Amino acid sequence: MTEDDSTNKIGKVFVWIAWLMAIALLMFFFQDILDKQFNPNTSPEMRLTNSGKAEVVLQQNRQGHYVARGAINEMPVTFLLDTGATELSIPAHIASQLGLQGEGGFRVQTANGSVTVYKTQVEQLSLGNIILYNVAAHINPAMKSNEILLGMSALKRVEFRQTGKQLILREQ
Incomplete structure (x- = not known):
């Protein structure tokens, strides 16, 4: 295995981690919106x-x-x-x-x-x-x-x- 192959694998792992973090952040953001749609009266x-x-x-x-x-x-x-x-x-x-x-x-x-x-x-x-x-x-x-x-x-x-x-x- 060459140094190029291991660098390429590490790069792919970081891309996957970045995508998973982006999805988690989107879920966190949109969950707040969904919660407000279900209960717009958290502070009536x-x-x-x-x-x-x-x-x-x-x-x-x-x-x-x-x-x-x-x-x-x-x-x-x-x-x-x-x-x-x-x-x-x-x-x-x-x-x-x-x-x-x-x-x-x-x-x-x-x-x-x-x-x-x-x-x-x-x-x-x-x-x-x-x-x-x-x-x-x-x-x-x-x-x-x-x-x-x-x-x-x-x-x-x-x-x-x-x-x-x-x-x-x-x-x-």
């Missing part, structure tokens, strides 16, 4: 009304849903607003991370069929500058997503209105 717009009430403005995501970062018992979570859900519905794997305990299993009808859920209570739920206390919820072992359905047990405690592709939530 917050304001106070003239009467001093907390208000949060959410933007619709690319699929037409309202997804937003918030917190349960001061631990960060991602909410998917769902006016069709009766209660705050927490996937079991997230409830476990939050230290929530379920009791009294009962059947509910979901978009994916009938499932057994477990009653729980959320001491504090925050979405932007809106804070709710003692929100009825259930733990759903059948949910595999990483989003918590923000159902009517929470939403009935705020005023909300949609204008265009924005949803404005205001404390009552």
Whole structure:
């Protein structure tokens, strides 16, 4: 093997490494864009009304849903607003991370069929500058997503209105 051949092989290895690094950087860059398309509300717009009430403005995501970062018992979570859900519905794997305990299993009808859920209570739920206390919820072992359905047990405690592709939530 000549010196030219080994130099050529080393050059090819560096070209492959450069391509792999370029692809990794592109994936990193575009993942951020995809994340923002799924959840444009990682830092939702917050304001106070003239009467001093907390208000949060959410933007619709690319699929037409309202997804937003918030917190349960001061631990960060991602909410998917769902006016069709009766209660705050927490996937079991997230409830476990939050230290929530379920009791009294009962059947509910979901978009994916009938499932057994477990009653729980959320001491504090925050979405932007809106804070709710003692929100009825259930733990759903059948949910595999990483989003918590923000159902009517929470939403009935705020005023909300949609204008265009924005949803404005205001404390009552």
